[in-house]
Each structure stands twice: as C-alpha cells, then as structure tokens.
Amino acid sequence: MSPDFDHNFPRWPQHLADKLDMECVNLGAAGQGNEYILSKLIDTVLTEKNIGLVVLMWSEWTRQDFQDPANGWYSFHPHRDNSETEKYPIDSKSRNSILQYNNTYDVTMKSLRHFLIAQMLLKDIPYLMIQGTSPLGRHCRAVYAKNRRAFFKLVINAMIDSKIFNEINPDQFIGWPILKQIGGYTVGDILNKIYPERNQLKISAEDHHPNAEGHKIMSQEIYNAYEKVYL
C-alpha cells in the first residue's frame, strides 16, 4: 500500500505483482497514515478470499487519519505546516497544541499497536511489512529541532521497553526494528544507501518520492524478502 501519485510509471506493487505472477490490488492513497492502512487491511481480510501476498508499507507515524461519508479519507499532519493544502488549516500555535497530544511517545506506541494488530490479522495469510518513509523525521524536526538525541532516546526507549517490541516477527517485517540507531531501516534508508544524494531515485528536487528506478529497487527488496520467507 504505497502512495499513488499521478506520475506515469509503474509503482513497486505492480513490479512485484509482475515478478510474482499475481494480480495487483494497490490500495495506497497519498498522504494517509497508519490508521488508514490498518483500516484497509481489515477491509481486505474481511472481503478477499484469494490472497497471494499482502504487503504493508507503513507511513509516517504522526499522521492522523479521519474519514467521513461524503469525502472519504483525509489526513491531518500536525508536524507539517500544510496550511495551504490541509482541509482544516490551523496556525502554528494550534498545531503545537495538537502535537502535545499527538506526541512522540503516543505515535510510537500507536504504530507499534498497528504493527502487532496487522501481524495478528495476517497470521494465516502470506504477508510482509516495511516502513516506507522515515517514521518520525519531520516530526523530530518540528518538535525536537534542537535536541535530536533526546528525541531518539525517547523513541528507542519507548520501542524497546514496549511489550510489543519482541512480538514483531522480524522475518516478515523488512528492516525491523526500523530505526537505524538500533539496526533497522526504512525504504528511504535503502534508497539513500544506494544513492546518498538520492537525486537519481527521486521524482524531482522538489518531490522526494521515489521515481521509476526507485520503485524498481523497492520491489526487488520486497521480492528478496518474499523469496527468503515463502520460497
């Protein structure tokens, strides 16, 4: 489930489906967070019968997803100043207030719960998970700009001390435990490792989403993990 922007090249789900000779059902939606992903997973588990593989590419942990019957899903990013694009724009002071609730510890724990619930829902279905974008990079810049060390200490302690941490199956969560500081990685890290400047793998200087080549690399990484676990 990856973001699906209107650029004319195949995304990793399509590449992967081709490699695996499976029909591709891409439920990614730009801007959404992990609540959306979990919700779509529940829909899928309840409706689909012939599943070859589910891949969950988790999103930024700070995003808050909401839905209404008229407009479907939308996402609130309290860690970004999106006042021009957000459905309900708020000023920076209000944004900071929301970040007191949607704080680093909270979003870390919520995401860990999402991972565990997904794993439980998928216990009888082939699946892989991976963290796509940096989970808290922008959140860190918004909240802990001057004290990154304290920020990572908080996140890492929250993760490692959580009862959920040791329950996650590392074979099926590519890059677990996600954070570089404790030996994990994200899709962003994979791409950065290949091209530290990432210019060759980005859509453009303004749009840092993976380009066609980036998506090929992502699909290969997921395919490699699939091979290890399921072939």
Place this chain on the structure above:
Amino acid sequence: MSRKKLIAIGCSFTRYRGQGIDDIPVWPTLLSEKLDMECVNLGRAGMGNEYISAKLIDTILSEKKEDIGLVVLMWSGWQRMDFEDTNDNWVKLRPSPGPGTRNGILYKPEAFLNIQNYKTMIMLNNIMLKCNNAHNATMKSLRHFLIAQKLLEDIPYLMVQGIGPVYLDEFIERKSKHIWLQSFLNSKIFDEIDEKKFIGWPILKPIGGYTINNMLDKIDPEQKELRMSDKDTHPNAEGHKIISQEIYNAYEKIYT
C-alpha cells in the same frame, strides 16, 4: 491453586473517578465476587476506546492465557480521543458540539493544552470534531471491536457499550442521522461481531441494541435511583449491582 483473573477495561463506568480505592463497589468488583475470580480493574475515568484497546493488548501480552478467567470490555464514548505519554500517563481530548446547551446538556469547547485564547479553543474544538466526526468515530470503534474480538479468540470474554456512543446533537438534520446509521449497518465489520458475546449488540436503540446507560434508564427513567446524583450520572452502588448482574447473566449463558 490461585484464582483466575477477571480483567475489566473501560472508562469511569468501570472505575469510578479512577481513585486508588473506589468510593463504591463497582461492577468489576461485584462480578469478580460472583465468579470467584481475582479482580483486575483497568478502567480509567475519561478514557475512550483507544485506551481500552491499548490496555487489552498489554493484558494479552503480559498475562498467561490460563490465568485469565474472563475479560470484560465496557466500551466508552466513540468520539473520545486518547493520547498516551510516558509512564502510562494518558491525556484525553473530547471535542464536543459546544459551546452551548443542547437538549439540556451543557457542552464546553475542549480546553486544549497551551491554548489560552477562547476563540482559538473553539476553532480547534470544531476542527477536531469535524475530523473525529460521528462517522469516523463509528468506523474506528467498529475496528476496535473487531480487533478485540480477534485478540480474544482463545480467551473467555464479553463486551458491552457503557455510555452513549456519539454526540447525537451533531445530527440536526434527520438525513445526517440516517447516513450515519447506514454507515454503521453497511460496514463490513458489522456482521463480523459475535453478538452472543457483545451484550446489547447492535448497541444503538433504533436498530434494537442497547448500552449500559439505556439499560439503567429503562429501570430508572428519572435517573433518581441508580445514578450518583442529578449532576453526576455515573451509576451508584445499586446501579453497579444491576450492571454486574447483567454481565453475569451473559457469562452464565455462554460459559457455564
């Protein structure tokens, strides 16, 4: 051999005011006595369903299955938003249809952290209420119910809705209420809920369900006998006896 545990999770209907020692015997205590189980009351005043789900996950991961005699989840208001901080500190956010009085209920805008300006407070309250609208909160709660059911597949459990699920004042137009009910009924999750283990399912009165509040109001429509006071509509000691009996009856039907 030590007694099995009754694990109760909910809001202030489960642990009144969240004091160390409850003022009155609450339903988890009364039920555990009936069942001869050790009472583990994880209720916390003001909390919503995110808290209840989080505590359920903690419980599943920390308690041995064979030690659990029964888990009872008394679900809270669906539009409550729960946020967690270190050391098990939870902060609540309850955007409400305020400010003002509607149907005799006084609604105040949420007092957001670090916001002093009243207009900003109202603006944020209204935005958060639009985001966490009745439909959103309903879908999210249905997910909580289904996930809890899956987590508790191998453990004896019961669920019940404690307080009223959403702010019905939002539905000034009948059409909106209709849309909301449709989204509840049409959800893929609706038919997946095990109604034998969800007391009062499908919760909402118009479609034949009920909450603990509805149940108490049926016996005491004036809210004079089973509530703490005119201003505090939490169940009193007698109310908790009735609640524990209702849950015990459901337990008996399924598990004995």
